Amino acid sequence: MLVAIDLRCAAMADDAELVAGLRTGDEAAFAALVREHHAAMVRVATSVVGSRAVADEVVQDTWLAVVRGIERFEGRSSLKTWLFHILVNRARTAVGKERRSGTVTAEGLDDRFDAAGAWASPPVPWSDEVDDRLVAERLAPSARRLIDELPDMQRQVVLLRDVEGLPADDVAEMLGLTAGNQRVLLHRARTRVRAGLEAEMDVR
């Protein structure tokens, strides 16, 4: 708990420094932000607009909006959350989704469970063998590919939540989702990625 608070304070101190830098036109502060977030912004924008070329434009527009709007940043959210709010807004506007709320369609009944709701075929245990950071890093390229295969809304939610680590409330608001729908989409996305990773580990 204390560690979490320490990390948050450290992040806020970093934010304050970067914001102060941007307000005085400091190139090093801008470069630091670009190194930290640009690739992720392209990834998220591409997932919304469906084209790399349009995504690059959206990301460049976002940087311009950040540079021009930094005076208005009040620090109520983290700088990262603010930046992704602007990005997702612009990406959704680019594809005409700015007013439409994200919808969650019903998926077929989950065939992993029997009629009574118990596992039809219980999970094959493998979590013990892979429970460390190095393995997470080794699995990351597969996870990256599996994300690309997800339906649009699941992909956007899982990118913002699990890849970028943004708060649930902010992600729901950015995508025009209720808290419950955000969670359902996240759950489905994780379930598919889990199954994909398992298939690659060849444990069955």
Added chain:
Amino acid sequence: MIAFVRRRFRRRPDAIVCRDAVALMAGYLDDALDARDRVRLEGHLAACPHCSEHLAQLRVTIGALGRVDVVDALPEEAVDDLVAVYRRWLAD
């Protein structure tokens, strides 16, 4: 084992089945469940090795997703290009 787990749960009015337990996991991992659901899920997990394994696999999955950023890192030339654009914006 499954039959045993089911028998055990039938005796407890607040018990949940595996499908419901799995549906609660996203909220659980966000620490967003109300107290009643949290207790129900934790009670289920304590008795069900399959759901515990599924939750552990979800945690591994989230770990891998959290490392996706290492896959497409930005080349330093791209940073230089953007800083050059930044310089033009400031000059405008």
